[in-house]
Amino acid sequence: NAGVMQNPRHLVRRRGQEARLRCSPMKGHSHVYWYRQLPEEGLKFMVYLQKENIIDESGMPKERFSAEFPKEGPSILRIQQVVRGDSAAYFCASSPPVTSGLSYEQYFGPGTRLTVT
């Protein structure tokens, strides 16, 4: 059973460009979470999604950031008009549905390291 997959692993963008980060959850998981780790800091929650629904986006910056988890395909975190302060590691996690009776454990992907030049 493959784990959470993220791509690309490393992404370099110039200021003003768009960054698209992809996350494929573990098989059977329908909940996806995005977290950001700024240099020398801990991880901060950004957004929690289920298929076609944003459940909690309380950690998302108000502008330039958006996330989706379509019915088909991976979850996408999009950052428009990137700035140097967006340089960070972005981690995706997934968990099984609550109604499955399984645990609330979140499984993390390897992360995407975004560098804005």
Place this chain on the structure above:
Amino acid sequence: GIQVEQSPPDLILQEGANSTLRCNFSDSVNNLQWFHQNPWGQLINLFYIPSGTKQNGRLSATTVATERYSLLYISSSQTTDSGVYFCAEGLADSWGKLQFGAGTQVVVTP
């Protein structure tokens, strides 16, 4: 809001030593996880432990939910144990969101 406090912030160990890392949290939880972030930045799940005790090899963890703390034990440490150890909790009424502590930086020397 949730306050997750980890101690100590830094730890230097000689190979073979044992250590205990602590995580204090401020509210009732339905999710408590320990992670190891290795020097390459990968985040590795260690334990899902909202309560009770678990063991996995040289690592074990205990969470006492009624007293709002969790402990991670590393025994017979090895250089590969170096990295940052994070605990993270999810509130019972907001289980989708994990709140991370600031981490404990562990360096194991040969």
